[in-house]
Amino acid sequence: KQEVTQIPAALSVPEGENLVLNCSFTDSAIYNLQWFRQDPGKGLTSLLLIQSSQREQTSGRLNASLDKSSGRSTLYIAASQPGDSATYLCAGPRNQGGKLIFGQGTELSVKP
């Protein structure tokens, strides 16, 4: 059964620091990968989708990469800000049209 691990489970950093969040799949068969942000008690906001044929995607201060051979993805956040404080989740299907499998998330706190 495919499982998704996100490391670390929680992270606290001072404002301005660059940071990396990790996501790995027990079964490296992953079709594409999506990163989400969730604020407490709120819905999930899609941040980045790395399509099947891509290795990375960038949006503003965010950069996500996907290594399908190893089943790993990283989310890089540059120059972190207090407004980045949230839980970050990764998810992906095993094949096209497949169901998303979610990690448990990394809870990020950026201190002013």
Place this chain on the structure above:
Amino acid sequence: DADVTQTPRNRITKTGKRIMLECSQTKGHDRMYWYRQDPGLGLRLIYYSFDVKDINKGEISDGYSVSRQAQAKFSLSLESAIPNQTALYFCATSAHSNEQFFGPGTRLTVL
């Protein structure tokens, strides 16, 4: 206006009551999903639908049913609510790219 809306946003009910949660989307997507989120268990898929005539069970469908009334509407029913169905429920939609877009969630409490 939000692309994916859910009603109600909060609901408190009693054990044994029938509850319906509704989801509407204006994104024009064919695919719709219902998830529940519990602390420590993450997001789990309840049901999903790839078009109006298609309904599929997810990993935790027992105690739930769904109806896809139109492309834009997907409702989730709890026929006889029980306390362990207390959770945050999310509706999501996607097109064929697999990128999913989530609604704001419904917080359901079953007493």
